[in-house]
Amino acid sequence: MACRSRLAPVLKRVAIPSLRRSVAVINPLVSATRCISSTAPRRFRKSSPRCAGFTTDSYPEIKRDERFAQITNEHVDYFKQLLGKDSAVIDGVTGAAAEDEIEPFNLDWMRKYKGHCKLVLKPGSTEEVSKILKYCNENMLAVVPQGGNTGLVGGSVPVFDEIVVSTSRMNQIRFFDEVTGVLVADAGVVLEVADQFLAEKGYIFPLDLGAKGSCHIGGNVSTNAGGLRLLRYGSLHGTVLGVEAVLPDGTILNDLSRLRKNNTGYDLKQLFIGAEGTIGMITAVSVHCPQRSKAVNVAFLGVESYDKLLQAFREAKTQLGEILSAFELMDSQSQNIYHKVKGNTRPLDGEHPFYCLIETSGSNSEHDSAKLESFLEDLMTKEIVSDGVMAQDETQFKSLWSQREGITETLGHWGGVYKYDVSIPIKEMYQLVEDTRKRLEDAGLKDGTEESPVVDVVGYGHMGDCNLHLNIAVRRYDKKVEEALEPFVYEWISKRNGSISAEHGLGIAKKKYIGYSRNETTVGLMKQIKNLYDPVSAYSFLLPH
Amino acid sequence: MACRSRLAPVLKRVAIPSLRRSVAVINPLVSATRCISSTAPRRFRKSSPRCAGFTTDSYPEIKRDERFAQITNEHVDYFKQLLGKDSAVIDGVTGAAAEDEIEPFNLDWMRKYKGHCKLVLKPGSTEEVSKILKYCNENMLAVVPQGGNTGLVGGSVPVFDEIVVSTSRMNQIRFFDEVTGVLVADAGVVLEVADQFLAEKGYIFPLDLGAKGSCHIGGNVSTNAGGLRLLRYGSLHGTVLGVEAVLPDGTILNDLSRLRKNNTGYDLKQLFIGAEGTIGMITAVSVHCPQRSKAVNVAFLGVESYDKLLQAFREAKTQLGEILSAFELMDSQSQNIYHKVKGNTRPLDGEHPFYCLIETSGSNSEHDSAKLESFLEDLMTKEIVSDGVMAQDETQFKSLWSQREGITETLGHWGGVYKYDVSIPIKEMYQLVEDTRKRLEDAGLKDGTEESPVVDVVGYGHMGDCNLHLNIAVRRYDKKVEEALEPFVYEWISKRNGSISAEHGLGIAKKKYIGYSRNETTVGLMKQIKNLYDPVSAYSFLLPH
Structure with missing residues (x-):
């Protein structure tokens, strides 16, 4: 069996008998950090050509609520006195801080949304957050809570002159129980820091995503982030045991339970998971962390049709x-773009209409490898997959994962990307990509030439969670493309009872489209909740009101 | 190696080399029904000596809210017309139904709580539930939603003359997806029926409990039931994808999402999970069901101390x-009572201060057995466990499980049981049993004689979830025992930030003790929610108001 330089093609039909010798088990402590360097979002890039300017320009229909006060020097003095140290207040109001210092808090990492904020507060404790919010509430000052600012829907940055309340100084791990795996930590702890802390104890954070090097766990919980481990460890609604949050009026909700079971009344913390900071600011979380797997394996397969991909998923x-811990989907278009931009060697010979990345995590490497090998042999015998490789060392492990995780970064190569993060019943999931591609071709917006605005329409995502990332790589943002995409995409999803935001949230990007995924009654009940916690709208307006 | 008649002592130190030959894998489709016959609660037993009479007698401090109307013949006529058929209305108001027919709905299965209900409605659809609640709301008629009536805290039966709205006629499975494992079903589907349906498809309901032969899945979700599989599959807050519920004013909340990810606004359904029917009646649920394991093994071990039990759990x-799917704790007292009542042969020689039952579930029986054997060998070598057996066939599997599941039933042998279902940080968990035992001994209420009211104080439960069942078996209910127990037990738990109700809920039994597990702010916020959904208190009063 000939081996190529980067990945040994262990799954060629002829190679099956030798599978057992070519298996490698990856150290999970190493592999867990696989995505940091390649895909962790940079906080901001100066003079990026992609910056769309102020959000107020791109969303002219959103008007500042004039009931909110303008920030005065007196307000700033109060905050400086409260927080006690200069570094906790970035003050552009009196001109003490330059615009450059404020920009990282005004601008999201994609440079798509930019606010006019002039004041950033960095409280060091829950009590300080409480005093800030109480004061803002009483003085009609609008605020936006901000974690690592890695959100994708413009929910973490101001639009107008809202005050940014950052969790960056609240970054302590408060408690860990080595028997139960319960972790209690400040909202501002970076996900990767939490995960590394847990790795030393033999545990793992039940959430993993590309931005782990920057994102804060409080922000993760506020956004109800899904990510790469949901298939295995479930959603944060199940793994988060407790939340400490400050309500708009300054009330501290201390629900930091360390217990897996506590049936004493309504589970209020659930409201704050995924509320995007609109009804309170999460200041700490308590999380049930699973045992870290000793063995992690990964395979990368080529598949001839979406139907066969469904079969492969069912068999997996x-x-x-x-032991199944990831089942990721990639179409040939996404892989073509990835390789065009990166110039890498492909892991498989030739092209396949679909690819999937399968990861297993377990407690016994020998058993896991045997299961994975037997599974792959079976898929080959049944002709469900056409070709495949299995990582044999850490480099190959990272390389295979980068085929999936590197897509996001490479799609922007030509100028811009229209991104849709959606959930669709699994059988129809990929059809959205095909229908969108056809629609753009029919409209003459994608004709293969260098002049056409659309480079390609690609689909990838977390197949195991029915979570598709539909991305349209473009040479330029173009009104005609936008008009072809929306509301087409949302209507398509709505007809199939899908979700227009699987894991990114609504933010400002999808706020007005909530009706495609939630009926009028449900939206009305959400408004009730918003009104209950934030009757004076002291918060930004991330949800319908 | 000598084998006893029922269980082979495969874990004797001398027997370790032969372990591999003595492993049996149980058919999960059979084993899943293990607990039905032995511990499924009987709905009611006539002339039981344990019946405490009407709840109004045992809780004289609870007064009927006189704002609620008395049920008239006119009301009954409306319901008869609405539901269209006689069998859907059990009418004791006009005397059409005898008391005997109503008693099963008035009385909980423990015969501890008994109401004065005279009207039972059995709607056949969500629309009918909506019309019933709307009418009741407008006419100030109090209602109690009821599923299988297997609750343990008096939450599912009326206290006064509330109308029972039963889910028993809403028992259809609406949808199942064989690729994703998503099940949508009416609230009144019996848990065991749902699980058997899933078993045929290779899936499993992510919840298992003793009452599965009677309880309804809508009631399970309303109570946020925990049970035996939580360790493996997590809480219902994570596995329930959607809820359809009717609010007190008749509004239908249709949030029956079939998607694992849907981040479009507040996750309102979470409020209904564990709300015990106080803010709405669940009429259907959507659940993400895991793959059913092909192999299930069980081991039963004797351990010399609680510290060693903690070590065993960490090692497991x-x-x-x-593959770990259960880690159940039993103390010697619970096992002594079980064997005294049942007269069975004990699975292990001699007595041990503690016992644990460990279950594994996985996809490969050979791998699972190897892991379990190696684990048990390691525990023996490290002297963490003293003795143990492993089930070798289905009979032994059931027999070992009955050591744990049969405890509840046998505790009542002498007359009555004081039951506490609590969560406590794991390191201190068993201390509560010892402190309670000492307290009752010191008070002269447990002296080993036939005259003493207390037979024994036992502890057992779901160690993997820090969920202890503290039970006090008594010869008679005695005010002195009650005074020694309460508020002592609640204060003990409160000091350690435990939960006074881990999985049973508050119901009427623990309503007034919520302050031991939730602070004033949290209870205040719960009242807000109750008031939001049920401002005219058209519902019963299961939560503080």
């Missing part, structure tokens, strides 16, 4: 069962 | 990892 669930 | 998490 049956045959890999409890 | 590390070594069994992804």
Whole structure:
């Protein structure tokens, strides 16, 4: 069996008998950091050509609520006195701080949304957050809570002159129980820091995503982030045991339970998971962390059709069962772009209409490898997959994952990307990509030439969670493309009872489209909740009101 | 190696080399029904000596809210017309139904709580539930939603003359997706029926409990039931994807999402999970069901101290990892009572201060057995456990499980049981049992004689979830025992930030004790929610108001 330089093609039909010798098990402590360097978002890039200017320009229909006060020097003095040290207040109001210092808080990492904020506060404790919010509430000052500012829908940056309340100085791990795996930590702890802390104890944070090097766990919980481990460890609604949050009026909700079971009344913390900071600011979380797997394996497969991909997923669930930790989908278009931009060697010979990345995590490397090999042999025998490789060392492990995780970065190569993060019933999931591609071709917006605005329409995502990332790589942002995409995409999803935001949230980007995924009654009940916690709208307006 | 008649002592030190030959894998489709016959609660027993009479007698401090109307013949006529058929209305108001027919709905299965209900409605659809609640709301008629009536805290039966709205006729499975495992079903589907349906498809309901033969899945979700599978599959807050509920004013909240990810606004359904029917009646649920394991093994071990039990649990998490599906604790007192009442042969020689039952579930029986054997060998070598057996066939599997599941039933043998279902930080968990035992001994209420009111104080439960069942078996209910127990037990738990109700809920039994597990702010916020959904208190009063 000939080996190529980067990845050994262990799954060629002829190679099956030798599979057992070519398996490598990756140290999970190393592999867990795989995505940091390649895909962690940079906080901001100066003079990026992609910056769309102020959000107020791109969303002219959103008007500042004039009931909110303008920030005065007196307000700034109060905050400086409260927080006690200069570094906790970035003050552009009196001109003490330059615009450059404020920009990282005004601008999201994609440089798509930019606010006019002039004051950033960095409280060091829950009590300080409480005093800030109480004061803002009483003085009609609008605020935006901000974690690592890695959100993708403009929910973490101001639009007008809202005060940014940053969790960056609240970054302590408060408690960890080595028997139960319960972690209690400040909202501002960076996800990767939490995960590294847990790795030393033999545990893992039940959430993993590309931005882990920057994002804060409080922001993760506020956004109800999904990410790469949801298939295995479930959603944050199940793994978050407790939340400490400050309500708009300054009330501290201390619900930092360390217990897996506590049936004493309504589970209020659930409201704050995924509320995007609109009804309170999360200041700490308590999380049930699973045992870290000793063995992690990964395979990368080529598949001839979406139907076969569905079969492969069903078989993976049956045959890999409890060790299956990721089943990621990539179409050929996404891989073509990735390789065009990166110039890398492809892991498989030739092109396949679909690819999937399958990861297993378990407690016994020998058992896991045996299961994965037997599964792959079975898929080959049944002709469900056409070709495949399995990582044999850490480099290959990272390389295979980068085929999936590197897509996001490379799509922007030509100028811009229209991004849709959606959930669709699994059987119809990929059809959205095909229908969108056809629609753009029919409209003459994608004709293969260098002049056409659309480079390609690609689909990838977390197949295991029915979570598709539909991305349209473009040479330039173009009104005609936008008009072809919206509301088409949302209507398509709505007809199939899908979700227009699977894991990114609504933010400002999707706020007005909530009706495509939630009926009028439900939206009305959400408004009730918003009104209950924030009757004077002291917060920004991330949800319908 | 000598084998006893029922269970082979495969874990005797001398027997370790032969372990591999003595392993049996149980058919999960069979084993899943293990608890039905032995511990499924009987709905009611006539002339039981344990019946405490009407709840109004045992809780004289609870007064009927006189704002609620008395049920008239006119009301009954409306319901008869609405529901269209006689069998859907059990009418004791006009005397059409005898008391006997109503009693099963008035009385909880423990015969501890008994109401004065005279009207039972059995709607056949969500629309009918909506019309019933709207009418009741407008006419100030109090209602109590009821599922299988297997609750343990008096939350599912009326106290006064509330109308029972039963889910028993809403028992259809609406949808199942064989690729994703998403099940949508009416609230009144019996848990066991749902699980058997899923078993045929290779899936499992992510919840298992003793009452599965009677309880309804809508009631399970309303109570946020925990049970035996929480350790493996997590809480219902994570596995329930959607809820359809009717609010007190008749509004239908249709949030029956079939998607694992849907971040479009507040996750309102979470409020209904564990709300015990106080803010709405769940009429259907959507659940993400895991793959059913092909192999299930069980071991039963004797341990010399609670510290060693903690070590065993930590090792089980590390070594069994992804296949660990139960880690149940039993103290010697609970086992002594079980064997005294049942007269069974004990699975292990002699007595041990503690016992644990460890279950594994996985996709490959050979791998699972190897892991479990290696784990048990390691525990024996490290002297963490003293003795143990492993089930070798289905009979032994059931027999070992009955050591744990049969406790509840046998405790009542002498007359009555004081039951506490609590969560406590794991290191201190068992201390509560010892402190309670000492307290009752010191008070002269447990002296080993036949005259003493207390037979014994036992502890057992779901160690993996820090969920202890503290039970006091008594010869008679005695005010002195009650005074020694309460508020002592609640104060003890409160000091350690535990929960006074881990999985049973508050109901009427623990309503007034909520302050021991939730602070004033949190309770205040819960009242806000109750008031938001049920401002005219058209519902019963299961939560503080």
